[in-house]
Amino acid sequence: MQKLKFVATGLVALSLATSPLLAQVTAIGPGEGEVDIVAWPGYMERGESDKDFDWITKFEKETSCKVNVKTAGTSDEMVTLMNQGGFDLVTASGDASLRLVAGKKVQEINTALIPSWSKLDPRLKDGAWFTVGGKHYGVPYQWGPNVLMYNTDVFKEAPTSWSVVFEEQNLPDGKSNKGRVQAYSGPIYVADAALYLMAHKPELGITNPYELTEPQYAAALDLLRGQRKLVSRYWSDATVQTDDFKNEGIVASSSWPYQVNLLLGEKAPVGSTIPSEGATGWSDTTMMATDAPHPNCAYKWMEHTLNSNLQSDLSVWFGSVPVVPAACTDGSGQQTAEGCKANGSETFDKIRFWTTPIADCAAGAGACVPYARWVSDFMAVVGGN
Amino acid sequence: MSPAVFPSRSVASRLTTLFWRHPRLLLGLLLAPPLLWLGLVYLGALAALLLQSFYSIDDFSGLIVPELTLKTYAQLFRPSNFDVITRTLLMALSVTVASGVIAFPVAYYAARFARGRWKAAFYLGVMLPLWSSYLVKVYAWKLILAKEGIVTWAATATHTDWLLDAALSLPGIGGSSLSTSYIGTFLVFCYVWLPYMILPMQAALERVPTSMLEASADLGATAGQTFRTVTLPLALPGIIAGSIFTFSLTLGDYIIPQIIGNSASFIGMAVYQLQGTAGNVPLAAAFAVVPILIMLVYLTLARRAGAFDAL
Numbered sequence: 001m002q003k004l005k006f007v008a009t010g011l012v013a014l015s016l017a018t019s020p021l022l023a024q025v026t027a028i029g030p031g032e033g034e035v036d037i038v039a040w041p042g043y044m045e046r047g048e049s050d051k052d053f054d055w056i057t058k059f060e061k062e063t064s065c066k067v068n069v070k071t072a073g074t075s076d077e078m079v080t081l082m083n084q085g086g087f088d089l090v091t092a093s094g095d096a097s098l099r100l101v102a103g104k105k106v107q108e109i110n111t112a113l114i115p116s117w118s119k120l121d122p123r124l125k126d127g128a129w130f131t132v133g134g135k136h137y138g139v140p141y142q143w144g145p146n147v148l149m150y151n152t153d154v155f156k157e158a159p160t161s162w163s164v165v166f167e168e169q170n171l172p173d174g175k176s177n178k179g180r181v182q183a184y185s186g187p188i189y190v191a192d193a194a195l196y197l198m199a200h201k202p203e204l205g206i207t208n209p210y211e212l213t214e215p216q217y218a219a220a221l222d223l224l225r226g227q228r229k230l231v232s233r234y235w236s237d238a239t240v241q242t243d244d245f246k247n248e249g250i251v252a253s254s255s256w257p258y259q260v261n262l263l264l265g266e267k268a269p270v271g272s273t274i275p276s277e278g279a280t281g282w283s284d285t286t287m288m289a290t291d292a293p294h295p296n297c298a299y300k301w302m303e304h305t306l307n308s309n310l311q312s313d314l315s316v317w318f319g320s321v322p323v324v325p326a327a328c329t330d331g332s333g334q335q336t337a338e339g340c341k342a343n344g345s346e347t348f349d350k351i352r353f354w355t356t357p358i359a360d361c362a363a364g365a366g367a368c369v370p371y372a373r374w375v376s377d378f379m380a381v382v383g384g385n
Numbered sequence: 386m387s388p389a390v391f392p393s394r395s396v397a398s399r400l401t402t403l404f405w406r407h408p409r410l411l412l413g414l415l416l417a418p419p420l421l422w423l424g425l426v427y428l429g430a431l432a433a434l435l436l437q438s439f440y441s442i443d444d445f446s447g448l449i450v451p452e453l454t455l456k457t458y459a460q461l462f463r464p465s466n467f468d469v470i471t472r473t474l475l476m477a478l479s480v481t482v483a484s485g486v487i488a489f490p491v492a493y494y495a496a497r498f499a500r501g502r503w504k505a506a507f508y509l510g511v512m513l514p515l516w517s518s519y520l521v522k523v524y525a526w527k528l529i530l531a532k533e534g535i536v537t538w539a540a541t542a543t544h545t546d547w548l549l550d551a552a553l554s555l556p557g558i559g560g561s562s563l564s565t566s567y568i569g570t571f572l573v574f575c576y577v578w579l580p581y582m583i584l585p586m587q588a589a590l591e592r593v594p595t596s597m598l599e600a601s602a603d604l605g606a607t608a609g610q611t612f613r614t615v616t617l618p619l620a621l622p623g624i625i626a627g628s629i630f631t632f633s634l635t636l637g638d639y640i641i642p643q644i645i646g647n648s649a650s651f652i653g654m655a656v657y658q659l660q661g662t663a664g665n666v667p668l669a670a671a672f673a674v675v676p677i678l679i680m681l682v683y684l685t686l687a688r689r690a691g692a693f694d695a696l
Contacts, residue, residue, distance in 0.1 A: 076660065179561030185648055187658075232565035234648040240527070247531035248562060372442055372665045379658055380465030383472075383649045 028113055028299045034066040035297035038081050038090040040284070042258070042318050043141075044069040052334070053317045055310035063304075065297035074186075074236070082106070088292040089301060091141050091284045094129035094354030095188045095371075101130070101137045106287040108135045113299055116306035119324045123348060129355050130285040138287035139302045140323040142314060145281040145344040145351050146184070146192070147272040149255035149263075151245070158273035162196045164252045166227050171251065178230050182244065182253035185234030187371065187378040188354055191280050192254060193220040193227075195352060199277040209280065209352050211361035217369045224381045234382060238262070245270060254279075257319030257343045274347050281344075281351035309333035321345045431677075438670035449667060457667040461675070466655070466668075470675055473652040476567070477635040480574040481582075484631045485624060487575065488582040492623075495583075496590035511580050519577065523644050526573045530645065532562035560647055570646035574635050581630035589623020590616070625687045632683060636676045652676055 037044060044067070047054030056067050070087065072078045075096035082090050082105045092100055100106045111117045120140060130138045150159055154173045164171065165181040183189055194209035197219055206216050235241040235253065242259050244250045246268060260272040286305055288298050304310065311322035312333025321343050322328060328340035344351075361368035404411040440449055441456040460466060495507040514522065529535055540546040553559040553566060560566025593616055601611040639653025650658070652672055659669035687693070 076658070080660070179565075232561040232647060236643070239524075240644060243527065243531070247528065247533045248564065249532045375658060375665060376465070376668070379469075379650050379655060380463075383465055383468050385465035385468060 025110055025113065025295050025299060029296045031063050031065045031297045031300060032294040033064065033297070034068060035089065035294045035301050036068045036070070036087045037301070038070050038072055038078055038087050040091055040093075041071045041073065043091050043284075043314070044071075045314075045317060050317075053313055055304075055308060055313055058308065059301065059304045063297065063300045065294070065300060067301070079103075079105075082289060085289070085291060086293070087289055088294050088298040089289070090287050092130075092138070092287050093282050093284050095186075095356050097129050097138065097285055097287060098132070098356040098358070099371075100287060101132050105290055106137050107290045107292070108137055109139060109288060109302070111136055114139060114303050114306065116303055116324070119306055119326060121323050121325050124283065124323055127283060127285075127353065129283060129353055130287065138285035139305060141284040141286045141305060142311075142318065142320040142323060143281060143283035143353070144257055144318075144320040145274055145279045145347050146254050147257060147260065147279060147344065148275055149245070149253055149260050149270055149272045151251040152269040152271045154251045155271070158271060159252065159275060160273075161275045162192070162254075162277050163200075165230070165254065166193070166196055166223055168226075168230055177252065179232045180249055180251045181230050182233065182235050182241065182250050183224075183227060183231050184254050185236040185382070187374040188280075189254075190217075190220050190224065190374050190378055191352065191354070191357075193223045195280060196277055197223060208362065210355045210357045211363065211368045212357070213363055213367055214369065217373075221377055221381060224378070228381055228384060259319075261319040274344070274350055278350040278352065279347070281347075281353050283353045311335075315340065315343060319343050434670050434673055437666050438674050440667040440670075442665050442667055457671045460668055461671055466672075469650045469652060469655050469672075472649060473636060473676075474679065476571065476574065476651065477632050479571060480578065480635045481628045481632045483571070483575050484579055484582040485586075485628060488579060488586050488627065489624075492583050492586035492590055496587045496593075511583050514576075515580055520640070522577060523573060523641055526569075526576065527564050527644055530562070530564035530569045530572070532564070534564070536563060564645055565647050567646060570642055573641050573645050574638070577641065578631040578634050581634065582627035585623045585626040585630070586620065587623075589620045589626070592623075593619045622691055622693070625690055629680075629683065629687060633676070633680055636679065 044056060045053045046056035046067075060066055070081065072081055075093050078090055078092055079096050079099055081087060082092075082100055083103070090100070090106070092106075097106075117139070124140045124143070126136075127140065130136065130140070148159060148162060148165070150164075154171055156172060163169065164177060165183060169177055171177050171180070184192070190212075191209040194206055194212055194216065197204055197216070198206045198209065201219065204216050204219055206212065212220060233240075233244065233248075235244065235255075238256065238259050241250075241253065241255060242262050245253075245259075245263060246266075255272065257272065260270060263270045286302055288295070288302070292298050306324055309332050311324045311327035312330075312335040314320065314333075315322045315327065316334045316339060321340060322335065322345075325345075327333065328335050328345065329337050357368060357371045357374055359366045359368055359370040438457060439453045439455070440451050441454050443450050461470065491507075491511075495504065495511075499507050531537075537546070537549065540549045549563075552568060553562065555568075558567040558571075560568075563569040563572070597615055597619070598611055601615045606614070637653050639651060639657050642649075642651045642654055652675060656669045656672045659665040659672065
């Protein structure tokens, strides 16, 4: 057994030693004819949902790489799919990206092979959610804030604090917020509570909502336990949330610009804002699998994501913000400067982007609570414990 | 005298001879694929699951420690995790009992009285919901049960909203509306699994011989006595078979409680949340073992009650 372990360790060491040789692509060859992508719903449109939104057909014509899309509804699902292998690319969010890097499921990107890399928003180029040790493990795709969506019939003026969803109070219409607010159903939501505490309990000394020490973490959980009494259902599915705003009497919740635009499109009385505490946000990255079967088409796609109508049209379609700032104004798609602003392009400095919490943080090695505990504890809070 | 010349034989004919001489070889070849499937894919996956559940996760690094331990099972008894188990178990039990109570009269009518066209209508009525997507049904129920949905509207229109409010203010199972309370989850579970209860029940009731019912009546039993002492015991295997379906399906479902209800976890949801990004596969595996154990107990009890005698 001991011998076996030794051999196994040796093999791992060997594969680690040789992997840099295999890991990075140094030149793009001819396309392999197809590329397999794991993506969030709504991220890959070929004009079938709405003929005005198509950023795949042109790519397929130009490169002869057929795009096969597998949609995944949660970050967990994405990680599972990538662990199974067989895919080239994934549009990973910050709560999945570092885990994919740590699990060696994605490879370093050779930015020299992506000419449009220079067009990227400089603030995103070295984002901590996909850059590890100075190496880029992907190309930013889109980003957006987790906004506070509210019912404009109840709130004549936009709420200025997240307290409307965290603490019991009477809303401007005179009725309590109990049973009328929602929260995101994901362990990463603990960070929203931490962000709120950063502003309201400075004595806790929280500097980063994704790096929480034990006492800070306990305070965040306490806040969430209080919130549980106000929340009748947590949302994880965008359709469920828009439905709850229409039929369930929900008047305030953390949300994405996507749902806000969807509801505004149906003439529902809603608005969105980023309260004074700031907000959490997501920034998705196109990452390439370590064993990608179609690396050339994958690189061509990554270039295409930055250098086409994709950034512009996708930001209109999804309610997100382009990672290429020029896409807001250059007329490559349907996005406009006002549209970018509505989707939150000017809120960048107020946003703390989703990052997988790990034990080793700025406070020291092993000083912070890792994500595995966020999951079990958030589950306990939602279950009323 | 010239030597005898045998005609050369085809491969198929030679194989036939081979199989005829060694019948066990043919049997082995025929059985190998299903046995491989059962042994490797099916039982192998279960074994891997079981093994994972004896691993544990290091709380600080979030990494899996591949050393056999019972630590993960001990975690199941933490109040927050144990609540998930009791919640699921109670829901599965109440859904099973309610489905049984609703399904019995329907199955009884279909088995004893429905004839010809009515019988066809019955089958269609029971099977029809199974033809549409499960997700569509669940989302439809979300709309029906919503605070501003048709149930609330009907209750207000008929001035019975006090009844609805009373039900929703029940401690523990109430909520701000039907679609965000355990009552709603329960209703949708009952709706979705009802056909699986009705069909085996009806099959069992059809097999109860009319002659026995007549004999019971001839011997002076009242309708109620006949029902209790003849019909029910004879139909019991069907009822138990149906209950196995509703019970195990509720025990493992993770979609309905995610869309309808107050977001509190059920076993299936807990498994779903713990694997993936969380990477807590050991605890997810331990959670997954719980329904297996519960079902083993349930099946043992069902066997004692004779549910499998007719197999």
